[in-house]
Amino acid sequence: MILEFFRWVQSTDFMTGIRESGLTYPIILSTHLTCIAIFGGLIVITDLRLLGAALTHRTIADVVNGLRWWKRLGFLIMVSMGIMLAGSKAVDYYPNPYFWTKMSFLFLVFLHAMIFRPSVYNHPEKLDASPLIPTRAKAAGALSLILWTGVVCAGRLIGYYEPPQPRARAVAVNR
Amino acid sequence: MLLIQNSAIADALNSSEWVFPIAECFHIAAFAWSIGLIALVDYRLFGFGVQHSKPSEVARATAPWTLLGLAVVLLSGPVLFLSDVRMYLHNPSFRFKMYALAIAILFNYTIHRKVALSDSSSAGVRVTVGAVSLLLWISVVFGGLFIAFD
Numbered sequence: 382m383i384l385e386f387f388r389w390v391q392s393t394d395f396m397t398g399i400r401e402s403g404l405t406y407p408i409i410l411s412t413h414l415t416c417i418a419i420f421g422g423l424i425v426i427t428d429l430r431l432l433g434a435a436l437t438h439r440t441i442a443d444v445v446n447g448l449r450w451w452k453r454l455g456f457l458i459m460v461s462m463g464i465m466l467a468g469s470k471a472v473d474y475y476p477n478p479y480f481w482t483k484m485s486f487l488f489l490v491f492l493h494a495m496i497f498r499p500s501v502y503n504h505p506e507k508l509d510a511s512p513l514i515p516t517r518a519k520a521a522g523a524l525s526l527i528l529w530t531g532v533v534c535a536g537r538l539i540g541y542y543e544p545p546q547p548r549a550r551a552v553a554v555n556r
Numbered sequence: 557m558l559l560i561q562n563s564a565i566a567d568a569l570n571s572s573e574w575v576f577p578i579a580e581c582f583h584i585a586a587f588a589w590s591i592g593l594i595a596l597v598d599y600r601l602f603g604f605g606v607q608h609s610k611p612s613e614v615a616r617a618t619a620p621w622t623l624l625g626l627a628v629v630l631l632s633g634p635v636l637f638l639s640d641v642r643m644y645l646h647n648p649s650f651r652f653k654m655y656a657l658a659i660a661i662l663f664n665y666t667i668h669r670k671v672a673l674s675d676s677s678s679a680g681v682r683v684t685v686g687a688v689s690l691l692l693w694i695s696v697v698f699g700g701l702f703i704a705f706d
Contacts, residue, residue: 411701415694417584422592422618426606429621436617439609447607451599533588534581541577 387471399469406469413462417533420455423448424529431501431522433514441518442505449502477542483535490528497521569639576639583632590625591693593618594664597672601686603679611682615672626661649706653699660692 390396399405429435430444467474474480494502501508501521508518569575599605600614637644644650671677671685 407702407705411698414584414701415697417588418591418693418697419595419690420592421588422594422596423605425589425592425621426596426618435621436606436609436614439606439613439617443607443609447605451604530585533585537581537584538577 384472384475387475390468391471393468396465396469396471399465406466409462409465413459413466416455416459416462420452420459421529423452423455424525427452428522428526431508431514431518431525433519440505440509441514442509445502445505473544474539476544477539479535479538479542483532483539486528486531486535490525490532493521493524493528565638566640569635576636579632579635582628583636586625586628586632587697590622590629591697593622593625594668594693595690597668598686598689601672601682601689610675611672612675615669644703647703647706649699649702653696653703656692656695656699660689660696663689663692 391400399409426435427444427448430437430439430441436444467480497517497520501518508515596605596618597611597615600609600611606614668685668689671681677685
């Protein structure tokens with residue numbers, strides 16, 4: 382059923398256009414990668430602040446509140462590019478284990494947000510009121526760094542997967 | 557002689573199919589880290605980002621972490637390069653990337669650093685320096701990706 386959906390996505394005019402136009406694909410890919418570069422720092426500095434490793438003379442609230450909408454904007458652009466990249470070659474992505482690894486990491490990022498939003502990200506001033514950075518904030522920062530590194534690495538490895546040769550063809554070659 | 561040496565290194569690097577992908581993961585994760593932190597200073601030069609802070613504060617706080625990221629990028633990059641020296645040297649996107657990278661690093665540690673650390677620069681100078689910095693680093697990333705499409 383998922384494969385059928387992927388087939389349909391790939392066959393839409395929009396996705397076909399991306400796939401068949403020479404420069405569009407690398408430009409979208411470069412933009413996806415550029416987003417990692419220019420928005421990745423927002424995540425890194427937030428995590429470092431939560432861990433107490435950087436910008437400690439600024440409150441956690443200043444960092445988290447100041448960067449919130451920039452992170453959301455970056456995420457939106459990055460995901461839009463990602464959907465175009467995966468969607469235009471959806472049938473190739475379907476058997477790729479690294480693609481599903483990346484999706485699993487993104488799902489964990491979603492869970493991370495659900496778990497830590499109420500206690501950490503939505504109330505940073507409560508963290509600042511505590512004399513020491515609470516363990517839950519440090520855990521959120523450390524886990525975020527690990528999960529996003531996983532997303533980036535699995536994303537890169539997608540390009541290295543080679544689908545197994547169809548058996549019928551292999552037999553024909555052997556003869 | 558140089559080519560023989562290089563091919564010996566290349567053979568070592570190509571002996572395992574995992575060396576290149578793992579070096580690339582380090583390269584990408586570390587450029588996200590380092591360029592991302594430089595971009596954070598740029599946002600502050602524009603007046604966005606970490607609230608109530610001066611650009612100099614963000615620049616000082618991120619500097620050691622940026623350097624750490626750049627070190628990993630500059631160590632993993634040559635591993636990628638040495639795996640296929642001839643291909644890279646003949647690749648126009650690679651050359652573009654190297655020029656952009658040299659200018660970006662030079663700019664970062666001279667003009668960018670000076671303006672970010674002096675909180676008295678005019679708004680025009682700040683915005684220009686932030687924009688040039690972002691454009692230079694974006695060029696580096698685009699150049700890097702287009703190596704694969706040349």
